[in-house]
Amino acid sequence: MARVTLTQYLIEQQRAGRVTADLRLLIEVVARAVKAISVNVSKGALAGVLGEAGTDNVQGEAQKKLDVIANEILLQANEWGGHLAAMASEEVEEVHQIPFDYPKGGYLLLFDPLDGSSNIDVNISVGTIFSVLRNTAAQGDPTEASFMQPGREQVAAGYAVYGPSTLFVLTVGTGVHGFTLDREMGSFVYTHPFMTIPGATQEYAINSSNARYWEPPVQRYIAELQQGVDGPRGKNFNMRWVASMVADVHRVLTRGGIFMYPLDEKCRASGGKLRLMYEANPMAMIVEQAGGAASTGRERILDLQPHKLHQRVPVILGSKEEVERVVRYHAES
């Protein structure tokens, strides 16, 4: 079969009127930045990029050297193209404006440059997550308020997972499509057309060490899974937890499952663990485009009205039947 590359896929989407030239450029530039991040991640100890950077990010979390490197790669790759009005990153407190000597475009790019970076030093998969919105600022530099759009407004979302292979998974609203990095050619090859999440599953992902903090509906749901064939579900379930959202969500996208980082007594004060704008929203768009569902347990994630760039939310996403069950349990409790 002739190998279709990401570039050819995007040109065909543009020809079909599904993406603009600027959005195509934006996605190509992000994919190129992902290649550079992949090179750095795969060098590991050989390139002196492991370990702490000695700084903290806006979340007050110690930054890994690769967090800083990945952030710089994405900012610098996207500044000069003329497709963006501004950017926002998990690693940066404020909106990142386009330098004055570059032209601006109509899109806002948000990203988590290296998700799951605590796994870097133990050589477990990490990833990059990105989200694209239209700029709503009438004139002048976009502000934080320009980014405060519900996830349903996203025009594109995607992630890269730096695993045994580097995969780039993308949706522009016409299904979810995966591309595998061919390191010899340096191009992303279209390997996973129309990725879909099976409605039913026997696999769940949650950090069980938080069990004593969970709310009753989550306690009930997980207990039933653990009762297996002897319980109300009538079948056995398996559990996986990579502690890298991209890796866990990619597994759910590939073979089904439910991924949960619910509200619990430990993270209630901060609204949740995962970030809405550049983790939950892009992953929710991807999961819905793949036939799954994404909820806080009480609301559809894509309908949430954001208030802060770095705000956190509970995340329950994956196989539709399972997410709907968890939502039902919240409604009943």
Ligand code: P6P
């Ligand atoms: P815990 C990584 O730090 C992250 O933001 C997500 O990628 C991941 O799903 C979650 O936090 C892991 O959290 O509490 O298991 O370390």
